[in-house]
Amino acid sequence: MVTDGVAAADAVAAAVDAHVGVAPEQVHVRMYRALDPIPDGSADGSVDGIGDHRGLLGDCFLIRLEAGEVRSHILIDCGLLLGSPKAAERMRAVAADIVSTCAGRLDLLIVTHEHWDHLSGFSQAADVLLDPAKLAIGTAWMAWTEDPADPLANSLRTRFDRTGFALASIAGRIRDGDTPFGPDAARSKLGGVDAFMGKPVAGSSQNRPRLTTRDILARLKAGAGEVCYLRPGETRRTPGPVSLPAYVLGPPRDLPLLFRDTPSAVTPETYLDAPTVDGGQLLRLADGGLPDPARDSPFAPDYCRFTIADMEARLAAGDGDDLRSCEFLRRHYHGTAGMADWQKAAMDRRRIDADWLGTAGAMALKMDSDTNNTSLALAFELPDDARDVMLFPGDAQVGNWLSWGNQAYKTPDGSPVTIDQLLARTLLYKVGHHGSHNATLAARGLALMTNDRLFAMIPTDEELARRQGAGGWQMPNPRVRAALKAQTGGRILRNDRRYPSAARTAAQNERLRADPDVTAIPQGFLDRLVETDLFLEYPLMEGPSA
Numbered sequence: 001m002v003t004d005g006v007a008a009a010d011a012v013a014a015a016v017d018a019h020v021g022v023a024p025e026q027v028h029v030r031m032y033r034a035l036d037p038i039p040d041g042s043a044d045g046s047v048d049g050i051g052d053h054r055g056l057l058g059d060c061f062l063i064r065l066e067a068g069e070v071r072s073h074i075l076i077d078c079g080l081l082l083g084s085p086k087a088a089e090r091m092r093a094v095a096a097d098i099v100s101t102c103a104g105r106l107d108l109l110i111v112t113h114e115h116w117d118h119l120s121g122f123s124q125a126a127d128v129l130l131d132p133a134k135l136a137i138g139t140a141w142m143a144w145t146e147d148p149a150d151p152l153a154n155s156l157r158t159r160f161d162r163t164g165f166a167l168a169s170i171a172g173r174i175r176d177g178d179t180p181f182g183p184d185a186a187r188s189k190l191g192g193v194d195a196f197m198g199k200p201v202a203g204s205s206q207n208r209p210r211l212t213t214r215d216i217l218a219r220l221k222a223g224a225g226e227v228c229y230l231r232p233g234e235t236r237r238t239p240g241p242v243s244l245p246a247y248v249l250g251p252p253r254d255l256p257l258l259f260r261d262t263p264s265a266v267t268p269e270t271y272l273d274a275p276t277v278d279g280g281q282l283l284r285l286a287d288g289g290l291p292d293p294a295r296d297s298p299f300a301p302d303y304c305r306f307t308i309a310d311m312e313a314r315l316a317a318g319d320g321d322d323l324r325s326c327e328f329l330r331r332h333y334h335g336t337a338g339m340a341d342w343q344k345a346a347m348d349r350r351r352i353d354a355d356w357l358g359t360a361g362a363m364a365l366k367m368d369s370d371t372n373n374t375s376l377a378l379a380f381e382l383p384d385d386a387r388d389v390m391l392f393p394g395d396a397q398v399g400n401w402l403s404w405g406n407q408a409y410k411t412p413d414g415s416p417v418t419i420d421q422l423l424a425r426t427l428l429y430k431v432g433h434h435g436s437h438n439a440t441l442a443a444r445g446l447a448l449m450t451n452d453r454l455f456a457m458i459p460t461d462e463e464l465a466r467r468q469g470a471g472g473w474q475m476p477n478p479r480v481r482a483a484l485k486a487q488t489g490g491r492i493l494r495n496d497r498r499y500p501s502a503a504r505t506a507a508q509n510e511r512l513r514a515d516p517d518v519t520a521i522p523q524g525f526l527d528r529l530v531e532t533d534l535f536l537e538y539p540l541m542e543g544p545s546a
Helices: 006-018 087-101 151-175 183-190 213-223 280-286 308-317 323-334 341-350 355-372 398-406 419-424 462-466 478-488 506-513
Strands: 020-022 026-032 061-067 070-076 105-110 136-143 226-230 235-237 240-242 245-250 377-381 389-392 426-430 455-458 492-494 535-542
Touching: 020 070, 026 087, 061 087, 061 240, 070 240, 105 240, 136 213, 245 398, 245 419, 308 323, 377 398, 389 419, 398 419, 419 426, 426 535, 455 478, 455 535, 478 492
Parallel strands: 020 240, 070 105, 105 136, 136 226, 389 426, 426 455, 455 492
Antiparallel strands: 026 061, 026 535, 061 070, 235 245, 245 377, 377 389
16 A cells, blocks of 8 residues: 555554554664675785775665564665675675565665665665565655655656756767767766766676666555655654654755755865856757857857867868967867877867866766755654664755754654754664765754764765765765764774674784774673674664663
């Protein structure tokens, strides 16, 4: 059954409440990573012993709720970044573990937003995760932005589709040589648009995804027993024989907040260049047109002596006052006859007529941030004495976080609760967007997480992130990492790290302790960690509740 629209929200909540169960006595959170096994003879924790990937740059979390012999399972996202090494092999291993752990049935699947690094597993292991005979999905929760009966959600999808189609078209035209720009100049200005659009890089070993993110969402909606579209301010109970209250924090329905990605004008995005022209040129190029010299020249009209077409005409005529200038321009900027590829590339890089294509890269990154901000952000309340909270914000960015204080919340018994109270009781913070700089708020976010047992989980692969884009991504960002370390007392678990344990030798543990990301973690905290090559699992509750 699929429930659509605002009018059905109350009925959906009642239906969910009708089949939820008892409070858990044990709660375990599993963060997947799928590391290579350490080769025999390698020093544990060394670069040589980590293999060709260090973690999982994507989100995949399995929450296990237990009450006696009864269990419920909640899966939050399942994916990793396009271009990750051994992606299909690793996600199939993750899928097999999910099916085995939950005995072929998920009580709840939560999809935070439409990004490949949160959904790819449903393509790479579609024969497992999308086969109801192997994995039955009882209920799926998605944000209101995925509701086909919501007019605002539909307008957002139209907006994203228009931008996405334009970017795909531009990238395709550049790749096929269907523009006047040299490939080297265009490639440097587009700065990874192909990767953003989920397309394989030419000459690489990547395979085109079998399913797009939109295909995956459609399959999940069709295959789940029930689909609920959640709106900010709602309180739900997770379905299943063992359940938890869940507070829906975001995404906001306020468009200025929904599209607010950056912290402020004085601390701008570190990897987002501000567009220098409007989108008209890009849309003409996307629609099959070519740059108009009268409108798209990088120079003011008074300084445009002649166009490339004029130059070729004058060279063909072989006379004229500008013949020597034209010969110089062809020799240094536009000539190709008899030149080696490296010479053509060098000539390409001298030209500035493709500089405005950098706007496409900025447009892609803006669309990426806007999609992050549609993340379904949830706070789950535990039944322990302190009413501790698990905070899963997806990849929510600034506007999403700021909106959490704009609505009132109520506990399942109807008592009021504020976002400040939920943040103060946060025990587990799933760090947003792999620790990037604009997905963890300071004063209105992390600073309010004052639980003295607070710990953080960061799904990242720092080495892989450094190889992305033109200048690399900082995931985690150094400032975010320092703030997390201070707020948690060092209790940070990353899926690109190995940790000291009684199962390792003293020498191995000493080497691991030399890692600054591990040094500050109290050993008593690590003693409760379950670590395998496939996942890190931590218990939030380990016995009957009080």
